[in-house]
Amino acid sequence: MTDEPRSRRPINRRAYRAAVAAFTIAFAGGIVAAIGYWTDETGDLLGLGLAAALIGIGFGLVAWAKYLDLDEHVVQEREPLTVSPDERQQLRDEIAASKETVGRRPLLIGLLGGAFLSMVIGFVGPIGSLGPKPRGQRGRTSWRAGTRLVTSDGTPIEVERTTFDQLVTVWPEGRVAVDDSQVVLLRVPPETLTARTVDGGAVEGWVAYSKICTHAGCSVGLFGVDNRQPDTLRQLVCPCHQSVFDPVDGARPVGGPATRSLPQLRLAVDGQGFLVAAGDFDRVVGPVAWNEA
Amino acid sequence: MSELAASETADRKGGLVERYVTSVTDRVGGGSLVSKVLHKVFPNHFSFLWGEVALYSFLVIVITGIYLTFFFEGSQERTVYEGSYRPLQGVEVSAAFDSVMRISFDVKGGLLIRQMHHWAALIFIGALAIHMARVFFTGAFRRPRELNWVVGVTLLVLGLAAGLTGYSLPDDLLSGTGLRIIYSVILAIPLVGERLVYLIFGGEWPGTDIIGRLYPVHILIIPVLIGALIALHLGLVWRQKHTQFRGPGRTEHNVVGERVWPSFAMKSTGLFFLVAGVSTTLGTLFHVNSVWLYGPYDAGAATSFSQPDWYIGFLEGSLRLFPPWETRVGGYMINNLVYSGVLIPGVIFGGLVVVPWIERRLTGDQAEHHLLDRPRDAPGRTATGAAAIFFVTVLFLGGAQDVIAGTFNMPIASVTTILQVLAIVGPPIAWFLTWHVCRALRRRPGPERTERAGAVTRDVDGGYHGFAAEQPAEPAATGAGD
Numbered sequence: 001m002t003d004e005p006r007s008r009r010p011i012n013r014r015a016y017r018a019a020v021a022a023f024t025i026a027f028a029g030g031i032v033a034a035i036g037y038w039t040d041e042t043g044d045l046l047g048l049g050l051a052a053a054l055i056g057i058g059f060g061l062v063a064w065a066k067y068l069d070l071d072e073h074v075v076q077e078r079e080p081l082t083v084s085p086d087e088r089q090q091l092r093d094e095i096a097a098s099k100e101t102v103g104r105r106p107l108l109i110g111l112l113g114g115a116f117l118s119m120v121i122g123f124v125g126p127i128g129s130l131g132p133k134p135r136g137q138r139g140r141t142s143w144r145a146g147t148r149l150v151t152s153d154g155t156p157i158e159v160e161r162t163t164f165d166q167l168v169t170v171w172p173e174g175r176v177a178v179d180d181s182q183v184v185l186l187r188v189p190p191e192t193l194t195a196r197t198v199d200g201g202a203v204e205g206w207v208a209y210s211k212i213c214t215h216a217g218c219s220v221g222l223f224g225v226d227n228r229q230p231d232t233l234r235q236l237v238c239p240c241h242q243s244v245f246d247p248v249d250g251a252r253p254v255g256g257p258a259t260r261s262l263p264q265l266r267l268a269v270d271g272q273g274f275l276v277a278a279g280d281f282d283r284v285v286g287p288v289a290w291n292e293a
Numbered sequence: 294m295s296e297l298a299a300s301e302t303a304d305r306k307g308g309l310v311e312r313y314v315t316s317v318t319d320r321v322g323g324g325s326l327v328s329k330v331l332h333k334v335f336p337n338h339f340s341f342l343w344g345e346v347a348l349y350s351f352l353v354i355v356i357t358g359i360y361l362t363f364f365f366e367g368s369q370e371r372t373v374y375e376g377s378y379r380p381l382q383g384v385e386v387s388a389a390f391d392s393v394m395r396i397s398f399d400v401k402g403g404l405l406i407r408q409m410h411h412w413a414a415l416i417f418i419g420a421l422a423i424h425m426a427r428v429f430f431t432g433a434f435r436r437p438r439e440l441n442w443v444v445g446v447t448l449l450v451l452g453l454a455a456g457l458t459g460y461s462l463p464d465d466l467l468s469g470t471g472l473r474i475i476y477s478v479i480l481a482i483p484l485v486g487e488r489l490v491y492l493i494f495g496g497e498w499p500g501t502d503i504i505g506r507l508y509p510v511h512i513l514i515i516p517v518l519i520g521a522l523i524a525l526h527l528g529l530v531w532r533q534k535h536t537q538f539r540g541p542g543r544t545e546h547n548v549v550g551e552r553v554w555p556s557f558a559m560k561s562t563g564l565f566f567l568v569a570g571v572s573t574t575l576g577t578l579f580h581v582n583s584v585w586l587y588g589p590y591d592a593g594a595a596t597s598f599s600q601p602d603w604y605i606g607f608l609e610g611s612l613r614l615f616p617p618w619e620t621r622v623g624g625y626m627i628n629n630l631v632y633s634g635v636l637i638p639g640v641i642f643g644g645l646v647v648v649p650w651i652e653r654r655l656t657g658d659q660a661e662h663h664l665l666d667r668p669r670d671a672p673g674r675t676a677t678g679a680a681a682i683f684f685v686t687v688l689f690l691g692g693a694q695d696v697i698a699g700t701f702n703m704p705i706a707s708v709t710t711i712l713q714v715l716a717i718v719g720p721p722i723a724w725f726l727t728w729h730v731c732r733a734l735r736r737r738p739g740p741e742r743t744e745r746a747g748a749v750t751r752d753v754d755g756g757y758h759g760f761a762a763e764q765p766a767e768p769a770a771t772g773a774g775d
Contacts, residue, residue, distance in 0.1 A: 037402060047405045047577025051570050058566030065559040072551040075542060076334040078534055078663060081437050131491035138487075138497065152593070169593050179499055182593040211593060216612060216630060217477040217498070218470055219593050239599060240470060241613045242695055242705050255706055259617045259629050287477035289487040293626035 015067035019060045026056025138292065139284050141172075142181040143265060143277045148173040149185060149208065156274040157185065159204060164188060165234070167223035169211060172277070180285055182211040183265055184220060185275070186247055188234060194249045201266025201278055208265035208277075209251045212286035213238040215258040220245065236262070260288075335557045336537035336550035340431075343424035345561055348523065349568040350420060353413040355516060357406045364400055366392040367508025369464065369501045378585050386589040389464040389504045393584055408576030409569075414459065415581070416572060418452050418604040425449060429648065429678050431665035433536045435658070439649040441529045444522050446645045451519050456602055458511040460582070464504055467582075467599055469590030472503060474612070478634035483627060499592070538665045545663050600693060610691030611637045614713050641685065672731035679727040680720035687716040 029052025036045025083091075103109070148156045149170040157170065168185045175181055190198075190205040197207060213220050218240035226233040235254070236245040244255030251262035263285050266278035284292045307315065318324045335341075368388040374381050376391070378398045386394075396403040425445055428434055434442035457475075461468040476498050479490040495502030534548050543549045551557050582602075588594075601609050615633030619626055652674060653659065668675040690697065691712045698705040 043402060043405050044577055046402055047573055050405075051573040051577060054566045054570030054573055056570075058563045058568075058570055061559050061563030061566065065556055065563070068555065068559075072556060073542070073549055074332075074334050074552055076332075076534075076548045078546050078548060081533060081661065127492070131488075131493065131495050134487040134491065171593075177592045179592040180497070215477075216474045216634075218473060221594065239695075240474065241609075242709070244706075253617060256709070257612065257615055257617050257629055257633065259619050287480055287630065288626075288628070289480050290483040290625050290628065290631075293621055293624065 012067050012069055015063045019063035019067055022056045022060030022063055024056075026053045026060060029053035029056055134289075138289070139281075141280055141285060142175040142178050143172050143183075143280045145268075145277060145279045146270065147175075147277045148270065149183065149267075149275045149277065150176065152176055157206075159206065159269045159273055159275055161187070164205070165223075165225050167221075167236075169219075169221075170208070180212070182219060183208050184211045184223075184236065184262075186223065188248060192232070192234075192248045197248060197250045197264070200250055200264040201268075203267040203269060203275065206267055206275060207247055207251075208267055208275075209236070209245075209247065209262040210265065210281060210285040211262075213240065213243055213258060214253070214260040214262060214287060215241055215243045215256070217287045220262065223247075331552065331554040333531070333553045334534075334548045334550045335553065336535050336543075336548060338538060340427045341535070342564070343420050343427060345564055346568055347417055347420035347424055348527075349565040350413045350417040350572065351519065351523065352565065353569050353572050354410060354417060355520075357410040357413065358512065358516070360406050361396065361403075361410060362512055364392055364396045364403065365389070365462070365508075367462065367505050369504045374589075381585060381588065384589065387464045387504065389462060390584070390589045393463040393465075397585065404580075405573070405576055408580060409572045410459075411581050412575040412579075413568075413572040414456055415602065415604075416568065418449075418456060421445075421449050421452055422604075425645075426678070426682070430668040430675055431536070431538075432652075432662060432671060432674065433665055434649045435652070435662040436649075437533055437661055438529070438536075441526060441533070442649055443646055444526045444529070446642065448519060448522050448526065449645075450642060451515055451522070453604060455511065455515045455519065456604060458507045458515065460602055460605075461507055462504060462511060463582070463584045464590050465584035466587040466590055466594060467584075467601075469499070470599060471601060471605075473498065478630045481628035481630040482635060483625070483631065499590075534663070536663055536665050538667070543664065545661070548663075600696070603689075606692035607641075607685050607688040608634070608638055608692075610688035610694070610712075613694055614688065614691040614709060614716060616713065637688075641681075644681070669731040669734040672728045672735070675731050676724040676728040680724040683723040684716060684720045687712055687719055691716075 029049045031049070033046050033049030033053060036043075036047075036049050040046065150156050150173045151168060151170055154173075154176060156173065157168070164187050166186070170183050170185045171177065172181050185206065185208045187205045188207065190202070193202050193205070193207065201208075209220075211219050211221070215238065218238050220236050220238045220243075222237040222239055224235045224237060226235075234247050236247050236251060237243070238245075238256070238258070241258075242256045243253060243258035245251040245258070245262055246254045250264060253259060253261060263281040263283050265281060268276050268278040270276045314327060315324075318327060366388045370388045371385055372388050372391050374384050374386045374391055374394060376382070376394050376399050378394060381394070393407075396407050398404070428442065428445065457471070461472050476490055476494060479493065480486045482489065491497070493503075493506070494500050495506070535550070537543050537548060537550065540549070600606070611633045612630070615629065615637070617629060618632065619629045621627075655673070666674075668678075691709070694708045694712060695705055697703075698708045701708075
């Protein structure tokens with residue numbers, strides 16, 4: 001039921017002209033895109049041409065609909081969605097009849113259910129092949145007593161190096177880029193370290209911590225020094241969720257969502273004066289499972 | 294026999310369109326269906342547009358995505374990049390990253406398609422969210438549409454999963470970091486976390502399997518599920534008919550609007566082209582996810598100001614804003630990530646699912662509703678929605694707390710604290726403010742004033758024409774409960 005006969009309405013000339021213009025632009029856009037593909041290395045002409053073609057067609061169609069002036073108010077009745085009493089009774093009868101026929105053999109129903117369940121269990125095996133069982137290996141990394149600390153390009157670290165307050169990412173020698181063994185190494189004035197940090201394996205101001213954030217596992221890649229007196233403030237920061245750790249106090253969490261300190265790597269010096277590990281970490285690095293607390 | 298003969302004569306008589314249509318309908322017995330479909334009525338309101346935008350951006354995603362699969366390689370095999378992007382030449386990368394670089398630099402037009410794919414995905418989730426807000430604030434989720442609401446929430450979750458998996462595929466530095474976080478959250482789940490994460494990733498982080506596994510999930514499993522649910526969603530809309538706002542001639546028992554053909558179909562098809570065109574424009578002018586700037590995934594590296602796609606922002610914010618709490622019981626622990634990465638998202642999406650049943654419990658309203666509320670008509674519902682949106686917005690801002698701190702030159706810790714406080718006290722304040730605004734607005738005149746009542750025109754002969762004159766207005770129904 002429309003408002004009135006179409007013929008009596010004024011023609012929307014503006015919409016008609018808009019549709020003509022839009023379709024024309026769309027037509028040109030396609031050609032521009034085709035030319036752009038062959039001539040333009042950046043691809044911008046291709047993109048803009050296609051965009052003009054698509055938007056032109058879209059706008060033209062809407063304008064055409066406007067020109068037709070189809071602002072209709074057609075009324076359609078809704079059919080009832082609810083089940084009528086008759087249909088409900090029919091369903092009830094069906095269920096009752098099914099109980100009589102199929103439901104008469106509880107043994108078969110029970111066996112079918114049991115068989116189905118055991119079949120499902122049978123398929124669990126192949127799903128288990130998707131990944132290994134946990135074997136308590138997460139506590140071990142590639143660090144061993146005597147393993148040299150090397151930078152990403154394989155350079156070992158001399159204990160005499162006097163670059164204070166500079167963060168270096170180091171790896172076990174020969175195991176560069178093994179994810180769970182990434183370590184941040186830092187030299188600070190030895191007197192600033194707390195007793196437990198020294199006990200944890202600091203050597204002449206050198207401290208090394210697992211680089212994997214204990215919160216969600218990102219690499220703790222930011223180091224900041226605030227030299228304003230009286231106290232110099234040093235912070236290790238994880239760039240993902242802004243957890244902050246204190247490198248002079250056992251990398252204890254001092255801000256952000258992290259709850260556990262970064263495990264410290266016990267350091268030593270080998271015969272040639274290079275930094276080595278004195279052993280593996282004493283606990284799981286990075287985020288932990290529920291039974292690894 | 295005579296019927297067949299008649300139909301054959303008609304075949305020869307009719308025009309081209311008619312002959313093609315009848316050649317099908319004659320064989321499947323769908324003659325009456327065609328005009329029924331063409332005459333189906335859809336109510337018209339600008340806010341009904343967003344579901345269509347979501348649908349059409351999904352189409353753009355599928356079409357551009359198919360193109361990308363012809364080039365992408367879902368493998369973590371190591372290779373040396375030798376493409377035409379100089380800064381990374383000679384760098385060891387994964388095959389996945391290499392193929393994305395090839396699409397971006399060495400496949401002519403490939404970058405455009407990739408950018409369209411990404412932009413359409415950003416639009417898809419945005420349109421879903423707005424559509425969902427529209428359905429919520431107008432009460433369109435009420436009986437009989439509870440099922441379709443749940444289908445919609447599932448579509449949103451699947452959309453987020455599609456975005457997350459797609460974002461992870463290029464194996465660049467940012468996506469590797471994102472996967473590392475997901476790995477940590479799954480690992481933290483009590484009881485099953487470690488086993489589960491090994492099943493998904495094929496072993497300890499980073500392993501060599503995850504990209505190859507995400508690939509079929511991203512291009513097959515999730516899209517098929519989304520497609521099936523969209524079909525169910527639209528099927529239900531078709532069957533139950535669209536809701537409509539109150540207005541003259543509109544009742545719970547009818548639908549007033551325009552017919553599918555030609556008005557609705559024409560405008561809606563136009564909308565598809567507009568959505569595709571906007572994706573193309575944005576993809577051409579603004580590059581997103583420029584993986585060549587991030588570089589390949591590299592153990593030990595992470596960048597600051599790393600932001601996920603916008604729709605993951607609230608999850609990121611949840612991880613960043615949740616205080617450093619964890620619960621230890623004996624030798625076991627409920628990890629911080631269980632709260633911020635599992636519980637909070639679980640409450641958000643679980644809360645969305647049960648919306649229709651909670652409202653029914655609170656209002657005791659069991660009736661069918663086909664007429665929509667204006668948000669002010671149900672102050673309680675509107676206020677609850679506003680509070681929820683406020684909370685999620687605070688989480689979203691939390692996901693960019695370092696950027697905010699940098700922009701306003703404030704310490705990150707202060708920004709975090711402010712947002713934490715806002716997340717707790719903000720929603721109740723938003724609730725009360727919205728509730729009062731709704732109550733105040735409700736005292737103003739009813740739908741007859743604010744809805745278009747239908748224009749009355751006078752022609753040159755002095756006759757009056759108008760919808761309102763032919764269809765006397767229904768008495769305005771009172772709003773649903775608070």
